[in-house]
Amino acid sequence: MIFICVLLIVFLVKLSLRPSNFPPGPRGVPLLGFAPFLPKNEPFFRVIQKMAEKYGPVTGFYLGPFLPFISVDGKKAVKEALHNNDLNGRPSGTLLKSRTFGEKLGLVLVDGDFWQEQRRFTLRHLRDLGFGKTSIEDQMVDEISDLISDITEAAKSDPDHVVDFKAIFTVSVFNSLWTIIGGKRFQRDDPAFKQLLANVDLFLRGGNIAQVVIPVPAFLVRLFPSLPSRLGLKDELFVPIQQFIEESIDEHVATRSKGDAARDFIDVYLDEMEKQLENDSTFTKKQLIASIQDLFTAGSDTSSGTIGFAVLSMINYPSIQQKMREELENVCGDSLPSLAHRASLPFTDAFITEVMRMSSVAPLGIPHLAMKETQLLGFTIPKGSIVSVHLNSMLQDTETWGDPANFRPERHLDFNGKLIKSEVFVPFGIGKRICLGESLARNTVFLFTAALAKTFEFKSLPNKPPPTLEPTIGFVSGPQPFKAVVVRLVH
Numbered sequence: 001m002i003f004i005c006v007l008l009i010v011f012l013v014k015l016s017l018r019p020s021n022f023p024p025g026p027r028g029v030p031l032l033g034f035a036p037f038l039p040k041n042e043p044f045f046r047v048i049q050k051m052a053e054k055y056g057p058v059t060g061f062y063l064g065p066f067l068p069f070i071s072v073d074g075k076k077a078v079k080e081a082l083h084n085n086d087l088n089g090r091p092s093g094t095l096l097k098s099r100t101f102g103e104k105l106g107l108v109l110v111d112g113d114f115w116q117e118q119r120r121f122t123l124r125h126l127r128d129l130g131f132g133k134t135s136i137e138d139q140m141v142d143e144i145s146d147l148i149s150d151i152t153e154a155a156k157s158d159p160d161h162v163v164d165f166k167a168i169f170t171v172s173v174f175n176s177l178w179t180i181i182g183g184k185r186f187q188r189d190d191p192a193f194k195q196l197l198a199n200v201d202l203f204l205r206g207g208n209i210a211q212v213v214i215p216v217p218a219f220l221v222r223l224f225p226s227l228p229s230r231l232g233l234k235d236e237l238f239v240p241i242q243q244f245i246e247e248s249i250d251e252h253v254a255t256r257s258k259g260d261a262a263r264d265f266i267d268v269y270l271d272e273m274e275k276q277l278e279n280d281s282t283f284t285k286k287q288l289i290a291s292i293q294d295l296f297t298a299g300s301d302t303s304s305g306t307i308g309f310a311v312l313s314m315i316n317y318p319s320i321q322q323k324m325r326e327e328l329e330n331v332c333g334d335s336l337p338s339l340a341h342r343a344s345l346p347f348t349d350a351f352i353t354e355v356m357r358m359s360s361v362a363p364l365g366i367p368h369l370a371m372k373e374t375q376l377l378g379f380t381i382p383k384g385s386i387v388s389v390h391l392n393s394m395l396q397d398t399e400t401w402g403d404p405a406n407f408r409p410e411r412h413l414d415f416n417g418k419l420i421k422s423e424v425f426v427p428f429g430i431g432k433r434i435c436l437g438e439s440l441a442r443n444t445v446f447l448f449t450a451a452l453a454k455t456f457e458f459k460s461l462p463n464k465p466p467p468t469l470e471p472t473i474g475f476v477s478g479p480q481p482f483k484a485v486v487v488r489l490v491h
């Protein structure tokens with residue numbers, strides 16, 4: 001008996017020992033590590049920020065007995081981490097895989113050769129189909145015109161011209177994305193379509209990174225299918241999304257004859273599947289569904305949330321709103337702003353840059369994984385560590401920005417009024433895992449924000465303070481639902 005107790009104590013002590021040169025951090029309790037102490041009602045990036053204040057830029061702790069979790073904060077550490085290719089993996093525990101048929105599929109949470117092949121293919125073809133190009137601008141302008149009509153109607157129908165902005169931008173952004181992927185647009189008020197978007201939103205607002213990487217044995221998820229949802233990964237929300245994507249793929253197959261030109265990303269991908277039929281191919285229908293699902297989740301709420309924050313910032317800073325509008329009127333005359341106008345709209349560009357810096361919709365990016373043992377700021381990062389990189393710490397870096405808490409678009413302009421490109425401005429990440437949709441996102445946010453600022457004046461509700469800029473908590477940050485008085489300026 002004594003022998004067993006001694007063995008148990010030795011075992012527990014061994015488990016709570018950290019590997020040599022492991023980064024400093026909270027120890028938690030034996031077996032569970034820091035997992036029980038993860039705060040649930042505080043944005044995770046704030047938790048990481050507090051740890052950095054206490055332990056330094058590289059903090060290490062354990063989630064359970066075997067999973068090291070490293071949080072990275074501050075300019076030097078973030079840059080070093082994101083340029084270290086050994087840290088370019090992605091976690092893929094049972095909980096995370098429950099969103100993609102229990103397999104490591106898609107674009108966001110895959111790594112190694114599989115990720116490289118799929119990312120390269122997706123990026124190349126999405127670029128050809130219009131990502132980051134002016135060719136998609138016409139479709140986006142249709143979307144913007146519909147949005148402007150909707151907002152105008154909503155303002156007209158209320159005696160005080162109050163408009164509810166809940167989920168209003170997600171429909172537009174998603175439609176621009178779906179034009180490239182699936183080749184068509186949806187009616188803005190289509191209930192099934194709105195439900196899909198609500199599911200994506202619910203998923204992204206529902207959990208935090210540290211909770212969903214907790215290692216849970218696969219048999220437990222088989223025994224208790226609701227476990228992922230209870231732990232913050234609401235995988236059931238993906239069922240209708242996957243069904244919608246699969247039906248769209250089947251419709252593409254049914255409506256295209258051999259030799260017809262590819263109409264959109266789904267056609268291009270189906271062609272590649274056929275080409276690679278004999279090989280041990282990574283191009284499969286399941287992978288296509290998972291990739292599109294990833295493009296939805298990574299692409300729609302982030303861009304639409306940024307546009308939401310742009311409108312909120314206009315309401316909170318009316319003189320800045322006015323200054324931007326004057327520039328837009330001087331440069332664009334009677335027309336809506338286009339990408340060709342952009343170079344002549346430095347203040348508008350600086351406003352959007354400041355919105356992205358302040359709102360930081362992906363404050364922790366997407367967690368990375370150490371593919372092998374490596375070094376970070378002189379600390380040893382064990383193979384298999386989850387690495388969470390605090391991008392927000394760059395966007396709020398006092399040394400670079402001076403007064404990071406203030407909303408000041410001018411900080412992004414040089415003496416000649418030209419936009420400054422700062423290497424610390426990293427809302428899309430840096431390195432090989434940089435956001436795949438950066439160019440599309442930048443164009444989308446620019447076109448929508450500039451068109452809205454030129455067409456409407458946005459104001460707080462009568463006798464009310466401006467709506468809050470405080471974000472919602474979840475995998476990504478988004479604006480809280482808000483209402484505003486809208487005055488149409490252009491008729």
Ligand code: HEM
Binds near residue numbers: 082303361362364
């Ligand atoms: C304002 C809008 C957006 C922001 C701030 C943003 C930010 C980010 C960030 C920080 C990452 C993680 C980088 C890392 O892991 O180090 C990321 C990854 C990714 N983003 Fe975006 N994103 C935006 C819009 C989009 C759009 C429109 C799409 C596509 C339609 C997209 C697709 C992706 C994908 C697929 C990844 C994973 C890339 C990989 O792991 O290789 N994002 N994004």
